[in-house]
Amino acid sequence: MIKHKDHFHGSDLEAIERVYGIKKEDITSFSANVNPLGVSYQLRECLASHIDAITTYPDREYTSLRNCIATYAHTDASNIIVGNGSTELISLMIQIKSPKKALIIGPTYSEYEREVSLGGGSSFYFALQEEDDFKLNIELLCSKLTSDIDLLIICNPNNPTSGSIHRKDMRKILDHCKRNDIFVMVDETYIEFAPDMEQISSVPLTNDYNNIIILRGISKFFAAPGLRLGYAICGNTDLIKEINNKKNPWTINSLAAIAGEIMFNDIEYINSTKQLINTERKRIYTYLDGVSNIKYYPSTANFILCKTLDDTVTSNDLFEAAIRNGLMIRDCSTFPFLDDHYIRFCFMSPEKNDELLAVIKEVCNR
Incomplete structure (x- = not known):
């Protein structure tokens, strides 16, 4: 079990592999904020x-x-x-x-x-x-x-x-x-x-x-x-x-x-990226509107900041639930002015986004 004091950057896949016994190749990083289309x-x-x-x-x-x-x-x-x-x-x-x-x-x-x-x-x-x-x-x-x-x-x-x-x-x-x-x-x-x-x-x-x-x-x-x-x-x-x-x-x-x-x-790549991120941002807004006990903040980048409204559900709880499913989000409790109820995740492929959203809904609605 990870200790609460341990936090991971989006590039810390080797550390995740060591702590959780999950191969880094099997982890989808929603923490790195990198374009899900890969390189140009x-x-x-x-x-x-x-x-x-x-x-x-x-x-x-x-x-x-x-x-x-x-x-x-x-x-x-x-x-x-x-x-x-x-x-x-x-x-x-x-x-x-x-x-x-x-x-x-x-x-x-x-x-x-x-x-x-x-x-x-x-x-x-x-x-x-x-x-x-x-x-x-x-x-x-x-x-x-x-x-x-x-x-x-x-x-x-x-x-x-x-x-x-x-x-x-x-x-x-x-x-x-x-x-x-x-x-x-x-x-x-x-x-x-x-x-x-x-x-x-x-x-x-x-x-x-x-x-x-x-x-x-x-x-x-x-x-x-x-x-x-x-x-x-x-x-x-x-x-x-x-x-x-x-x-x-x-x-x-x-x-x-x-x-x-x-x-x-690479104009095709640039336009495809913008279209994917804008579409997923709107879709994720709609999904989160239906999830209890979570608040999200307006997003203009390729990631979104969320806050759990249930005092019994922490950012670490969400991190744990996500990583057990091979999905790595960012526990934001180490950022100045944010506490242990904030998470951040970036927009990946629609399929992977759906996997993460299902985990968030399950934890927040329990």
Whole structure:
């Protein structure tokens, strides 16, 4: 039996295998938030034919890749920085900005606080409120963004709440931060899953503001975390130059760079993913509406946050019931501001979603 203090990340399948005696190949991870379609259709067909690329160094400037990303993200190639996953770029950005005091909108991804701490800074949280369905109160946030804050960190759409901030509201935040000399880092890891991506993405704001950087990657939407390809979008040319000067050369291998170009051009895969996630999101809403003792929060990413309303049913109870059926969800009790009644799961295939929903219904209705 797993101890309550043990929690698993979506990539911890080896640990699950050891604790539960379930082969990792038999586990469906609803915790990793990775596209259930797997890697790009075109990538499967084409990447092997480019194997000879590893016999030479990549282009130091990654010109072709950056041009491809710029087209995909609707920005200029000069605004693009590429890195070894978005994690490298988060680290570099925080190292360069070296904030003494960062404000993080939470609950959210723990890596932000870790990187600020490694740089000698302190992190403070602006807590999203459950009674507001974890929707951001812009006015209240701005009241906390005083001149002693160096850096504001936003995950949009947010993990684990799956809520998002529309661009018109992000503009208000940036205006306020500009007046107080606060830089804003926006993590858009899950932006492509959002049904109204065009209204949420902050990329167009990089043309008007020099106090924002946007981070993205291919781990989740393109189901390729092992390739370690991330990119940033920023209109601040001085910051881009500083990041590029500090960044190690060739942090992206030749095959990952080629893979990126293939994936960003796979329109069929991109559209199929969006259609699947949007359809399953609506269907899961409808199903959960019929389940007693559980509440879900509006989702704009490819995952959903839920809360058990029965005090006798905990997040660990749901985790246990799911994993015994080879289904791994996220017990969210380790996130700031969430207790042992919150779970998160991503949208997989309709068949697998049905399996998980049946387990949730059984536990919550008992």
